[in-house]
Amino acid sequence: MQFKSQAVAKPYFIAAIALFVGQILFGLIMGFQYVVGDFLFPEIPFNVARMVHTNLLIVWLLFGFMGAAYYLIPEEAETELFSPRLALITFWVFLAAGALTVVGYLAVPYATLAEATGNNMLATMGREFLEQPLPTKIGIVVVALVFLFNISMTVLKGRKTSISLVLLLGLWGLAVFFLFSFYNPSNLVLDKYFWWWTVHLWVEGVWELILGAMLAFVLIKITGVDREVIEKWLYVIIAMTLITGIIGTGHHYFWIGTPEYWQWFGSVFSALEPIPFFMMTVFAFNMVNRRRREHPNKAATLWALGTGVMAFLGAGVWGFLHTLAPVNFYTHGSQITAAHGHMAFYGAYVMVNLTMISYAMPMLRGRSANSPSAQVLEMWSFWLMTVSIVFITLFLTAAGILQIWLQRMGETPMSFMAAQDQIMLFYWLREAAGFVFLLGLVLYIWSFFKKGEVQTAA
Amino acid sequence: MSETFTKAMARNIFYGGAVFFFLLFLALTFDTVRGLPKRDHRENITDSVVRGKHIWETRNCIGCHTILGEGAYFAPELGNVYKRRGGEFIKAWIKSQPTGAPGRRQMPQFNLTDQELDDIVEFLKWTSEIDTNKWPPNIEG
């Protein structure tokens, strides 16, 4: 850790992991509600648990991105952060807004929450992933602007590298596309059309820029390969990301009332979307093989390589599985979508955050890497979490295929609930895999506290 | 790769490609938005439909159901439920929830007034008439 102000990243990482645990707990509640329908009803109905699960996911990933930015921007720009005090203030504002929102979801019926928070004045609630009340949405915009102001000023007064530039592009893009969550027309088709501008252009557009920048930074630090080569590849990868991802939004415009040509554009370009993820995997392995130094933090290296592979598998392969229009006609809105969602989010964005945290945390605590015994623990948690996500995805894919076969094909299709009863087995198996994931996460947290002889700060 | 492939050119391709495809995306968006009225019959959006959408959102129906295939996968697709069950069934179903059957998935009781029930049915009726390129594959949704 070369600059004092990088320490401001520490609370962000700690909050990120804490919210991550919350997300997994509510995931387990929902997983159990799939098999025992009235579990915790009416105290925590499924829709409330889902809001908390998905919102905690996005909020903890944002905390992770901000922590990563506060860690790497000063180091890239070779200057102190513009205002560490501002960063800490926005940390508490964002944490408070998040906590209040979750309490609001859990304590008050959603309709009352909407009534109380000015939803009648400007209705932006009640849409998937964007359920936050208006004050929270405004709070997110304010925090984002202050955060972006803070790191942009740091880069302006310091060295401008491609990595910090790409990271800024990704983060500014994230803020800009979040503004579409305020647009909620009464025409459902228009509402959905621009809803995807926030959701898709985030996870298959600007978030991939953030993912690329973070991964490139960690790889430079771990492998010691010179910056020119890594940044060159970074640009090629994110060029392919936007070239395929922007029109790739079309694979959400097959069945929501939009014209038929989207089925051709959406299928063709989203079929090409796995290419940048494949290039990222080749890039990661290539850099590690051509490393010029043996970095003591083996766990972070494992996370970096794992990010490439799992992002390609989850977002690339499982995405391609159901992105072509004729296939999507059957899989749209089935458990196949949920399977892709789990592995894509974990493989791409959870893992890159964990890569950053497992690389930066030791540095923030004054050592170049955790003790070997702590790193072994961390590697155990890597494999437990990754393998359990693979199994969750496999079980949900099987559930999805059976659901489609029973509910949407053949002459005597079953009703939704009848089909759900037939695939209960897979939901039980998924829940079991969920507990393995929780075990992995616990090990991950424990690895930060595990004692052992420690290397000096490199 | 040797220096035959420069970072400057890669950066130009990134900026060029991003702007190019975003412009193409805006053009397609313009064409879509211009052509939508014929496909979504927006002339049928009455005040009741608008209020119905507001109820759909403020009760967080998307937290369990999918509409036009998007949302949570815990409860049935409602994009074509008006065609599948009809308005009266929908109102009766909403009023009779939760079923209380042990171990079954439960839908909360929203205590909607009759006006609100009519509105939500109007919204689901309008949604079922959108031209979704013949999705879902069958009436089960």
Add this chain to the structure above:
Amino acid sequence: MTIDTITPDEILATPPGDLAIWFFIFAELLAFGVFFVAYAFARAHNVELFDESQRQLDISSGAINTLVLITSSYFMVRAVAAIKQGLSRVCARWIAAAIALGGIFLAIKLVEFHDKFSAGISLSTNTFYMFYLSLTIFHFMHVILGMVILAAVMLKARRGGYSAQNHTDVETGASYWHMVDLLWIILFPLVYVIH
């Protein structure tokens, strides 16, 4: 015709111009290739509709456009040849000529689009016109992007920015422009001619 024989020592490790543009060229070839094949298989499902709509196309303007683009592509070959001899002003003039022909291509295309749009044809008229308009508009935008690249290279060449030893950008621009021409060489017969 003297096909020039390549002496083994002349074999280059990578194609002319910056290798990054070749990543982009291969990605574009892949995207267009998938669209061409999609067009062919979509036609297989409704042959009469495609043939009938195809007859309404203005084949002569398509052919002229092919000639225009091929000639423009040839001009870029002469531009590269000129800069290899260090004649950056001559090179700039050849590029200007190539851009001019690109402009003519755009003009002819705009007339064609105007006729189609004023006849009420749009992306949603039928599957053939959806493919015809998507492919030609997608290619149209590539011609514009190509002309922007060539204009940038021309300006630098006019200022003497390139020399016999350092002219990678000219070759990069030329390679992209040749790709735009190459795609049209397939697009024209596929969409306008064969049935």
Add this chain to the structure above:
Amino acid sequence: MDATQRTRFIRPCTYVWLLLMLLTVTTYLIGEAGLGGIAVMLAVLGTAAVKVQLVAGYFMGLRRTRWLWRGIVLGWLLLVTGLITIAYLTAIK
């Protein structure tokens, strides 16, 4: 690059250019005459393939590079024209 090498580079490209123009005109005439059927389709598609190979080889200069780069373009060309031919054959039946 001296004069002789200049001609060795430009002269073939000029011939290639004229050949491409000629092939385009023939495709145009076939199209204008409205000829259809498998034989014509294969001929026109074949002409387009030859033209692509000429542009890639001479104009793009791939003839002077390692076989890999020409192979990529040729492979792409064969795949695309092959699939188009299959599509047209299945359509005719």
